Amino acid sequence: MKRSKFLLYTLIALPIGAMIIPTVVVLSVALVPTAVAFIMERKKGFYGGITVGALNLAGTAPYLADLWFKGHTVDAAIGIITSVLAWAAFYGAAAVGWAIYAVTPNLVSSFMAMTAGRQITTLRARQRELVQTWGPDVEIVYEPEHVKAQNAMSGNKSTSMGNQSQVAAPAGLE
Numbered sequence: 001m002k003r004s005k006f007l008l009y010t011l012i013a014l015p016i017g018a019m020i021i022p023t024v025v026v027l028s029v030a031l032v033p034t035a036v037a038f039i040m041e042r043k044k045g046f047y048g049g050i051t052v053g054a055l056n057l058a059g060t061a062p063y064l065a066d067l068w069f070k071g072h073t074v075d076a077a078i079g080i081i082t083s084v085l086a087w088a089a090f091y092g093a094a095a096v097g098w099a100i101y102a103v104t105p106n107l108v109s110s111f112m113a114m115t116a117g118r119q120i121t122t123l124r125a126r127q128r129e130l131v132q133t134w135g136p137d138v139e140i141v142y143e144p145e146h147v148k149a150q151n152a153m154s155g156n157k158s159t160s161m162g163n164q165s166q167v168a169a170p171a172g173l174e
Contacts, residue, residue: 022067022077029081030060033094037101052097059093 034056038049063080070076080086130138 019072022072022074023064025074025077026064026067026080027060030063030086030090031056033091033097037094037098048098048101051101052094055097055100056090056094059089059091063089 031053034049034053037052038046041048063086067076067080127139
């Protein structure tokens with residue numbers, strides 16, 4: 001049973017493999033940066049490999065289309081991989097992928113920091129309005145009992161809101 005499946009798969013795979021040799025030749029040269037990105041990626045998710053790979057494949061696509069529609073031969077594939085312009089497209093697109101991968105985390109963290117800063121400013125302004133409306137008791141900081149216990153054990157005092165008094169939680173909220 002297993003031998004017959006292997007023979008069947010071999011009979012199917014060999015002709016298909018022979019038909020796509022020119023494509024494999026081009027892709028094996030063009031997608032080296034993608035392979036390097038996947039090898040270098042140590043984080044979960046392979047975001048670097050995916051980013052570089054997508055742009056690398058985009059740089060390779062015009063040459064693959066030419067190969068597929070203008071004669072899918074090994075000579076045509078060798079003509080593509082010996083072209084300096086093709087190499088510039090393959091590796092230039094991969095370089096753009098690396099640039100996007102390198103810059104994106106910094107842009108996202110900057111955006112998140114700006115958003116958080118703006119929210120803090122808005123909340124402080126709202127707090128000042130509440131203090132004016134309801135009085136200074138609105139500023140009292142609630143600290144749960146387990147946090148008080150941790151601070152007492154470590155010798156730390158609550159420094160989040162200065163020297164303001166602490167209020168115990170109402171029954172059922174602890």
